[in-house]
Amino acid sequence: MNKFKEIFLDLEEKILNNEYPPHTLLPSENQLIKMYGVSRETIRKALNLLTNAGYIHKKQGKGSIVLDMNRFDFPISGLTSYKELQKNQHIPSETIVVELKKIATPKELSKLTEWPVASEIWKLVRQRKIDNEVVILDKDYLLTSVVEDLPIKKAEDSIYEYFEEELGLNIAYAQKEILVEPVTKEIKDLMDLHGDEHVVVVKSLVYLEDTRCFEYTESIHRLDKFRFVEFARRRKQN
Amino acid sequence: MNKFKEIFLDLEEKILNNEYPPHTLLPSENQLIKMYGVSRETIRKALNLLTNAGYIHKKQGKGSIVLDMNRFDFPISGLTSYKELQKNQHIPSETIVVELKKIATPKELSKLTEWPVASEIWKLVRQRKIDNEVVILDKDYLLTSVVEDLPIKKAEDSIYEYFEEELGLNIAYAQKEILVEPVTKEIKDLMDLHGDEHVVVVKSLVYLEDTRCFEYTESIHRLDKFRFVEFARRRKQN
DNA sequence: GTAGATTTGTACGTATGTATA
DNA sequence: GTATACATACGTACAAATCTA
Numbered sequence: 001m002n003k004f005k006e007i008f009l010d011l012e013e014k015i016l017n018n019e020y021p022p023h024t025l026l027p028s029e030n031q032l033i034k035m036y037g038v039s040r041e042t043i044r045k046a047l048n049l050l051t052n053a054g055y056i057h058k059k060q061g062k063g064s065i066v067l068d069m070n071r072f073d074f075p076i077s078g079l080t081s082y083k084e085l086q087k088n089q090h091i092p093s094e095t096i097v098v099e100l101k102k103i104a105t106p107k108e109l110s111k112l113t114e115w116p117v118a119s120e121i122w123k124l125v126r127q128r129k130i131d132n133e134v135v136i137l138d139k140d141y142l143l144t145s146v147v148e149d150l151p152i153k154k155a156e157d158s159i160y161e162y163f164e165e166e167l168g169l170n171i172a173y174a175q176k177e178i179l180v181e182p183v184t185k186e187i188k189d190l191m192d193l194h195g196d197e198h199v200v201v202v203k204s205l206v207y208l209e210d211t212r213c214f215e216y217t218e219s220i221h222r223l224d225k226f227r228f229v230e231f232a233r234r235r236k237q238n
Numbered sequence: 239m240n241k242f243k244e245i246f247l248d249l250e251e252k253i254l255n256n257e258y259p260p261h262t263l264l265p266s267e268n269q270l271i272k273m274y275g276v277s278r279e280t281i282r283k284a285l286n287l288l289t290n291a292g293y294i295h296k297k298q299g300k301g302s303i304v305l306d307m308n309r310f311d312f313p314i315s316g317l318t319s320y321k322e323l324q325k326n327q328h329i330p331s332e333t334i335v336v337e338l339k340k341i342a343t344p345k346e347l348s349k350l351t352e353w354p355v356a357s358e359i360w361k362l363v364r365q366r367k368i369d370n371e372v373v374i375l376d377k378d379y380l381l382t383s384v385v386e387d388l389p390i391k392k393a394e395d396s397i398y399e400y401f402e403e404e405l406g407l408n409i410a411y412a413q414k415e416i417l418v419e420p421v422t423k424e425i426k427d428l429m430d431l432h433g434d435e436h437v438v439v440v441k442s443l444v445y446l447e448d449t450r451c452f453e454y455t456e457s458i459h460r461l462d463k464f465r466f467v468e469f470a471r472r473r474k475q476n
Numbered sequence: 477g478t479a480g481a482t483t484t485g486t487a488c489g490t491a492t493g494t495a496t497a
Numbered sequence: 498g499t500a501t502a503c504a505t506a507c508g509t510a511c512a513a514a515t516c517t518a
Contacts, residue, residue: 002486023449028502039488044503057410057449060503061496065449172295175307176468180418180438180461198436198461200418211261211295211303223436228416228466234409240505266483277507282484298484299514 004045007036011046015055015066022068026056054231069231092130097155098190099125102144109141113205113213120144124155125190130225133192137220146214170209177203178228193222200226242283245274249284253293253304260306264294292469307469330368335393336428337363340382347379351443351451358382362393363428368463371430375458384452408447415441416466431460438464 014020027035032043047064050056056064104118115121121141128136140159142150147167154162163169181201183193193199199220206215252258265273270281285302288294294302342356353359359379366374378397380388385405392400401407419439421431431437437458444453 004486030502041489042487045486047503054411054413057445057447058503059447059496060494061501063496063502067449171472173292173305173469173471175292176470178416178464178466178468180436180464196436198418198434207295209295209297211305223418226418230414230416231411232414233411242505268483279508280506283505285484296484297514299482299516301483301515 003036003038004042004049007032007038007043007046008049011050012053012055015050020066022066024066025063026066028063051233094129095156096127096129096134097124097152098127099123100150100152100155105141109216113141113216115143115213122147122150124150124159126155127190134190135192135222135225137187137191139218139220141216143212143214146208146212169214172207172209172211174204174206176205179203180223187220191220191222196223198223241274241276242280242287245270245276245281245284246287249288250291250293253288258304260304262304263300264302264304266301289471332367333394334365334367334372335362335390336365337361338388338390338393343379347454351379351454353381353451360385360388362388362397364393365428372428373430373460373463375425375429377456377458379454381450381452384446384450407452410445410447410449412442412444414443417441418461425458429458429460434461436461 011020011026020026026032026047029040029043029047032046033040036043047056047058050064051058054067054069056066058064101123102120103123105113105115105121107117109115109121110117121143124138124140124142126138126140127134128138146169147163150159154166160171164171179201180198183197183199187193187199191199200223202217202219202221204215204217204219205213206217207213249258249264258264264270264285267278267281267285270284271278274281285294285296288302289296292305292307294304296302339361340358341361343351343353343359345355347353347359348355359381362376362378362380364376364378365372366376384407385401388397392404398409402409417439418436421435421437425431425437429437438461440455440457440459442453442455442457443451444455445451
């Protein structure tokens with residue numbers, strides 16, 4: 001592990017454990033240099049990671065102020081997100097593979113992904129159940145030339161873990177789009193929508209280290225189960 | 239302007255002008271050092287800005303690959319976003335101030351913002367019209383101790399421009415939450431919803447340089463007019 | 477397949493500028 | 498005004514990944 005990554009993780013842990021509570025200052029860069037026995041640049045890289053993750057705000061001449069994260073996790077929106085629920089593991093969640101087969105790339109998909117029309121891809125459709133209701137439907141399309149084998153057992157778990165740890169794929173970045181669309185008959189049949197006429201659709205193009213696009217995903221959420229939180233900085237960084 | 243910011247802007251422009259087309263490599267860091275006559279760190283900071291903005295992907299031992307942005311701006315979703323529409327200025331857009339007055343901070347808002355209950359704030363409600371339909375409704379709540387004066391003329395334009403350029407406020411960062419909520423009677427009355435029973439709500443807490451929260455905003459979008467695009471990197475940076 | 481050149485990543489050191497207290 | 502703290506910038510060295518001959 002890199003030094004700056006280690007320092008980042010250490011400071012992150014201390015912030016989360018309230019050793020550095022919100023509205024207080026972190027030790028100055030000079031102090032951190034002595035505490036960790038590294039150079040200034042290494043400290044600054046660690047602090048940049050904290051900044052980008054929304055943990056602190058640096059102010060010239062003053063110091064690094066600890067922010068209180070997740071104001072939105074508190075009261076206002078009664079429900080916490082699916083992801084949160086899963087992470088806390090308190091609520092049982094289940095994945096059902098509805099469809100897993102090889103198909104030829106349709107024309108519309110080819111436009112988005114730049115995969116050759118009719119090239120062979122996997123189509124994977126999965127239902128995500130919470131409290132015995134299908135509230136998320138995931139549709140994945142994957143290049144078979146990159147993912148040759150896709151066992152159903154892996155699809156029931158996390159395909160990303162399978163890609164990265166077993167296939168050694170290096171996933172680099174993704175372009176994502178969030179929008180609301182009317183429900184189709186297929187979606188109505190596969191989800192428990194309580195009569196909603198719309199769903200939230202998160203579309204993603206996922207790329208490897210060599211900048212090849214190898215996956216297109218549509219993650220379809222029931223309106224009341226969708227939530228997206230972001231930390232945004234005005235202007236620059238560094 | 240900083241050197242690295244200038245270099246970033248220069249490279250960004252060249253990428254957008256296709257002088258560095260997608261799938262090609264930027265000049266190496268060593269070449270850029272000579273081209274711009276600066277040190278390596280300066281070049282690397284500029285490249286980091288490009289990386290974070292999703293323009294390039296750096297690969298050790300290889301170089302900086304130019305990505306093609308905005309795959310999603312092309313075909314698939316027939317409509318482009320409100321923001322896009324405004325930016326291109328082709329479609330007339332109009333802002334109507336519905337409400338602008340001082341109120342006392344209600345309890346629920348106080349919980350979120352940590353403003354004292356009953357402290358004085360501005361309440362500003364604005365309709366955003368496109369093609370003569372109200373498709374966005376913006377509700378803003380602002381500390382009067384920070385924004386003492388809020389002329390209606392400014393509210394009809396961009397309040398942010400007013401805050402930053404005329405009041406000299408330094409807006410630093412924001413926490414945002416996106417979710418879908420059922421419509422209230424108030425919203426139904428103020429927007430043209432075509433019978434939709436839901437709206438997309440973007441809630442934001444906005445902070446100043448000194449980490450004071452000075453604004454809370456709810457931006458309410460008609461379902462078919464909402465769109466959010468993101469570039470996401472897996473793992474680290476720097 | 478290996479060796480060497482190229483390219484980015486990490487790390488340290490130093491100096492100066494600018495904002496804050 | 499002085500001290501402190503972060504920001505920018507230059508320079509150097511070596512490591513790790515990639516490419517080429």
